[in-house]
Amino acid sequence: MIRTLVVDDDFRVGQIHSDYVRRVPGFDVVGRAVSVAEALVAVRAQEPDLLLLDIFLPDGSGLDILRRLSQDQGDTRPDALVITADHDISSVRAAMKLGAVGYLVKPFGAPDLAERLLAYRRLSDRVDALSRTATTDQADVDALFSAARPPAALRIPAKGHSAPTLGAIHQALRDSRGSLSAAEAAEATGVSRATAQRYLSYLVKEGTVRLELRYGTNGRPEHLYRLAR
Incomplete structure (x- = not known):
């Protein structure tokens, strides 16, 4: 905390x-x-x-x-x-x-403060992670400075979406360094799977997150989400 x-x-x-x-x-x-x-x-x-x-x-x-x-x-x-x-x-x-x-x-309002606090938390987490390494490269430094800025797509959530929850979902995707399913995002943030799915779909619509399909042995695709570059 x-x-x-x-x-x-x-x-x-x-x-x-x-x-x-x-x-x-x-x-x-x-x-x-x-x-x-x-x-x-x-x-x-x-x-x-x-x-x-x-x-x-x-x-x-x-x-x-x-x-x-x-x-x-x-x-x-x-x-x-x-x-x-x-x-x-x-x-x-x-x-x-x-x-x-x-x-x-x-x-x-609460969303304005929440996005600054979430940005600060990203910065704090990244500083802690880098402090455990002996050296950093330019990519680490760039990521450190960008972590302090709220993601532009999260600044004005659509009606019915909470800025803290949206930020938490976005942070979970950042922390994963890869893809997450809705169930994994729910587990990482403490929200229900349905809530995670709704927020992930919103982020896909906004262009912040990319949807990927992974096919298993039963032929039904699994929906995975990763941050858009």
């Missing part, structure tokens, strides 16, 4: 964002903070992996938190996804320079 700390000075908004995070597979909310001071204490106490970080706080800026953590913890500080109503380019540039992994402008 990716341990997440939500930092927002509006208690109600912080609760909504916490609920959004809990809906995304692989994420857990370990605490909330409403100020710079509270956030710094919570980081030491909870040791989160990721901050959902507002910029406008009553005792300073969320960017001050990143500066302070960079000084105190260096490379071991938690990652940060900035979530704020501040769309000034200077704030965006400052967040980038301070190492924020994303910048999401309020107001936004």
Whole structure:
């Protein structure tokens, strides 16, 4: 689980964002903070992996938190996804320079946050995998940087499709490095086979996934799915 700390000075908004995070597979909310001071204490106490970080706080800026953590913890500080109503380019540039992994402008909905969180999870998983190897090549580096970006085809799911489920199915296909059946996708994501089949069919229609047929001894083809190149 990716341990997440939500930092927002509006208690109600912080609760909504916490609920959004809990809906995304692989994420857990370990605490909330409403100020710079509270956030710094919570980081030491909870040791989160990721901050959902507002910029406008009553005792300073969320960017001050990143500066302070960079000084105190260096490379071991938690990652940060900035979530704020501040769309000034200077704030965006400052967040980038301070190492924020994303910048999401309020107001936004659960699907918008979910796709950023799923992209972050892909990045985290790939970093963990590469850290177990002695060297990397250019393909590994390219994959690492592309993992942080939400797949374009998943940004606006069709009505009746959940962004977290869609992202989980897509991630299962990425992790397989090959083909998956609907049953295998269901097992990997924890959804029913019928649900996996419905989402896979949607991804095929969108051109993100390719359908393949594999014929067995009984002559009936098995439907397999792999990411389209």
